[in-house]
Amino acid sequence: MHRPRFGGVFVDGGCSGQQMNWNRIAGNWKQFKGSARQQWGRLTEDDLEVVAGKREHLAGMIQEAYGITREASRKQLSEWLARQHKTDPIHK
Numbered sequence: 087m088h089r090p091r092f093g094g095v096f097v098d099g100g101c102s103g104q105q106m107n108w109n110r111i112a113g114n115w116k117q118f119k120g121s122a123r124q125q126w127g128r129l130t131e132d133d134l135e136v137v138a139g140k141r142e143h144l145a146g147m148i149q150e151a152y153g154i155t156r157e158a159s160r161k162q163l164s165e166w167l168a169r170q171h172k173t174d175p176i177h178k
Contacts, residue, residue, distance in 0.1 A: 111170065112139030118170060125166050128152060 111118050119134045122144070128151040137144045141163065148159040 108141050108167065111167065112141070115139030121170065122166070125162075126151065 115138055118139075122134055122137075123129065123131070126148055129147055133147050133151075137147060145156060145159040145163055148154070148162060149156050152159070154162075
């Protein structure tokens with residue numbers, strides 16, 4: 087199944103095209119790391135340091151830690167990214 091991409095992140099057809107660009111997450115990973123840790127508590131602080139904002143690396147770690155498919159981990163990332171956009175002070 088082909089899904090459109092926005093900012094390097096797979097998005098579901100029903101999602102808005104105004105999601106935060108993944109480059110913003112990668113560039114500010116230290117700020118977003120805490121939110122990622124809350125979302126995926128099985129990932130350690132060391133795991134998130136290794137990820138360093140790399141989307142596909144994070145998707146792989148989520149997949150491994152939770153025993154889910156790559157597609158499911160990408161979907162979780164898209165949903166998390168949308169929530170980050172809503173709480174980003176620049177967009178309020």
